[in-house]
Amino acid sequence: MHPSIKVAIIEDDHDIRQLMQLIVDGSPGFFCKQVYEGCKTGVPALIEDPVDVVLMDIDMPEMSGIDGVAWLKEELPKVNVIMLTVHEDNEAVFDSLCAGAVGYLVKGLPPVDLLRAIEEAHQGGSPMSPAIARKVVRSFQPQVATDPLSGRETEILKLLCDGENYKTIATSLFISTNTVKAHIKNIYEKLQVHTRAEAVGKALKQRLVK
Amino acid sequence: MHPSIKVAIIEDDHDIRQLMQLIVDGSPGFFCKQVYEGCKTGVPALIEDPVDVVLMDIDMPEMSGIDGVAWLKEELPKVNVIMLTVHEDNEAVFDSLCAGAVGYLVKGLPPVDLLRAIEEAHQGGSPMSPAIARKVVRSFQPQVATDPLSGRETEILKLLCDGENYKTIATSLFISTNTVKAHIKNIYEKLQVHTRAEAVGKALKQRLVK
DNA sequence: CCCAAAACCACCCAAATGGGTAATTGCCCC
C-alpha cells in the first residue's frame, strides 16, 4: 500500500482546526503532520518541512490564504494546496487558482468527502465543490457581445490578438489593407474601444476569441 | 423525491452506447430518454425534445462531439452536456468547454461514478475526471516567462491590457511618458514582441497578468 | 562598498494607427 498522505492545515479558527485535524488523523492513510493558525508561521514552517497536501483557509487575519498560497508555491511549486472557504466568492476562486491552488472546497464538507478531496489532490486531481467547478468551467465559455461581431470581424479580431498588423492581415486574408482597416473600425465600434490593445484585451478577457 | 433525470446519449459505438443506456436506465432516478449514434440526427432531435443531461462522445465520424455541443448549446443554452472521451487530449478539453460542455469524463468510468457525474451536472456542478480538472485549473496559473518581468513592467503591462496609452499610463503612475516608453520597450524585449497588441495577446494568453 | 538591476528621463524620426468620409457589390428577408 502507499504510505500515508502527509497533510498540513492552516486555519485560524481553533475549533475548525481541531476538527479537521481529528478527521485527518483519525483516518487510515492520512497523517496530519502540521497545524498552524496563520500563514505567517505556517508557510515558513512548511517550506522547511514539506507535506503532500495543504488545507488552507481563505479568510484569515494577518495574511489571506490567497497570499499564503502564492508565497508557499513560490518556494514549493509541487505542493498541492486546497483552499477552504465558507462563501463561494467569485473573485477569491479565480485569485486562488491563479495563485497556485489545485482545489477549492466549501467548508462543512462531510469528513468522507474531505478525505476523498485530499486524496484526489494528492493523486494529481483538482477537487472542487460542484458550484465552484461550474464557475471555473463557465469561465471558458465566450460572453455574448451585446453587438455581435460578423464572421469576418471575428476572424480579423483573432489575428489582431496574434499581434498582426494591417499588411499581414490583408495578405493572409487576400484582401486590401483598406478593407482590413474598415473591418477593424467596425470592430472598435462594436466593442466600444479605440485601440488595438484595448480590443485585444477585451476580446481575450471576454473570450470572444480563443 | 425529485423526478428522474432525463438523459440522452450520443455515441457512435454500438456496444458502448448500449452499455451506457443499460447503466442509466437500470438506475432509479435516471431515465435514458433518447439515444443517437451521431450529432446529425441527435442534435435536431434533442432540440425538438430536450433532456436534462446529454452524454456526448467526442470522437465521432461526420460531426465531432465538440461541434455537436456548440450546435446544441446554440439552441438550448441550458442543457448540460458531459463530454466522454478515451484519450484526455489537451486541445479537445478546452475546445469542449469553450463550446459549452459542463463536464468532461474519460470513458470506462465505473457505473456509480458515471451516475454521480450525471447527477452532479444536473445539479449545477461540473464533473471532470481528476486529470482533466487539474489541466483546467492549471490553465489559470501564470506561465513563468523565460525572462521574467520586473514589478514595474508587470504593472505597466496590465495597463496596456486595459488599452491605456503612453499618456494615461504616465499620469496614472506619476512618471513621464518617456519612462513609460522605456519600460514598454523592455517589456517587448522580454516578451519577444514588437507591438502593443502582440504584447497584450501574449500577456493574457500566457496569463502573465490577470 | 561597489555592482547590477530596476526605475527614471530625454530627443529624433520613420512607420503604423485611428478617425472621417464615401462608394460598390452581393445577399437575404420582407
Added chain:
DNA sequence: GGGGCAATTACCCATTTGGGTGGTTTTGGG
C-alpha cells in the same frame, strides 16, 4: 423590388507608436 447588412475598396490627415541612442538616480545584495 427595395431596404438592410456584410464585405469590399479608396483617400486624407492628425496622432500614436516603435526603434534607436543616450543618460541619471535609486536600490538591493554580495
